[in-house]
Amino acid sequence: MILSILVPIALVLGLLVMSIRILPEYERGVVFFLGRFQAVKGPGLIIVIPGIQQIVRVDLRVITLDVPSQDVISQDNVTVRVNAVLYFRVVDPEKAIIQVEDYYNATSQLAQTTLRSVLGKHDLDEMLSERDKLNNDIQAILDVQTDAWGIKVANVEIKHVDLNESMIRAIARQAEAERERRAKIIHAEGELQAAQKLTEAAGIMSTNPQALQLRYLQTMADMATTSQSTVIFPFPMDLLKGLMGSKADGATKGSA
Template identity: 75%
Template sequence: MTDYTLYIIIALVVIFLFSAIRILREYERGVIFTLGRFWKVKGPGFIIVVPLIQQMVRVDLRIIVMDVPSQDVISQDNVSVHVNAVVYFRVVDPEKAIIQVEDYYSATSQLAQTTLRSVLGQHELDEMLSERDKLNADIQRILDEQTDAWGIKVNNVEIKHVDLDDSMIRAIAKQAEAERVRRAKIIHAEGERQAANELANASEILAKQPSALQLRYMQTLTEIAGDKTNTIVFPLPMDMLETLTNAIKK
């Protein structure tokens, strides 16, 4: 064997060793296939993959943030809205994520879109706007149950935007304005009721103490005297008017 042949053999061995060495980061795992059959999940760190016999598929175990495109949803009260969301998920079983589904990211994305439309279509518009936490929890639970067979764990789902048509925005504004007017009328009526109750209580107290009525009369005269107007309204107590009326009749 010549030196040239020996160098070629050494070079081939070195190339073989370098091609067999794999370094996986802490958040990565390698799904190893031997002659096409699943063997085991390796990593992280230094691993060896036999060339031509074994193949490795890298899987990232970090949380993936997936944006769900805007979906056209018809609410239960027949209102058309555009809704988009964001899904947080991660791979917890690399073997299932590679073997059970062709592309787990694409599969999770499509499932999230259909689930978003299905869940929101069962609720009215007011619930979409005011009960987002409940809707997020419902979507997250359904996605987590259906992706469990793929080795996927859905950690959280957040509805980002609920976009309405201009006509619906104007209708909601009118509804909000009418609601504010209704509340203002109720508050005004409640104030009138409370004022009437207080006046009734005050009249009862004044009826029990005639001197208090005279003091109130004098206070009213004092307030009128301080008014810088040409016309002075001079109030007369009702009991004085009754006395004058009785005197005239006699």
């Protein structure tokens, strides 16, 4: 008599325990009734009839997906290995479960192929210097293609672009040549500016001979302070003509 009462009670309690589902705030449950989609439920307490209803849990938090290293041939025929990290989340649990078999694996495979496709359209220099633009391009493409799966791609970041040793040495030589080119340009610009200033100074001195004489005397004074015992310095003909003119005037006055 007691056994006949306890068995149904145990069965009812067992079914009740199996029917109760508790979903946290970051999860939703996609409920199917006899194989057909019924509703998206949660968070909180959910009652599911065993054998008749099924529930699939979906995490709504941002998922970090590490894209494996991919061999990419750039537009200038350079082979590199590139890996990236992808951040995405499920925004429509119904589509994420019904429209694709495994949305995590599908997103990973799509990210790998998109990474190779986008980077293959750019040169090596663009891969190294324009990562923000490439990240945005990959993110935009993935976001459009995964929209049918109820997935939102939040961000894509290229982590590493690995080169072989020969390419690293070639880039180092290129950087060194670029530095030498810039140094020569800066030196040439300095010479041009100095020549322009000297030309301006020569123009001023040509209109004022006294300025040229003062500059000559200043240079002679600077040379006298050096430790050299003998200094050869050109003597301006203008000063010589001035001296010759003063002597000729003195001789004329003496004869008069």
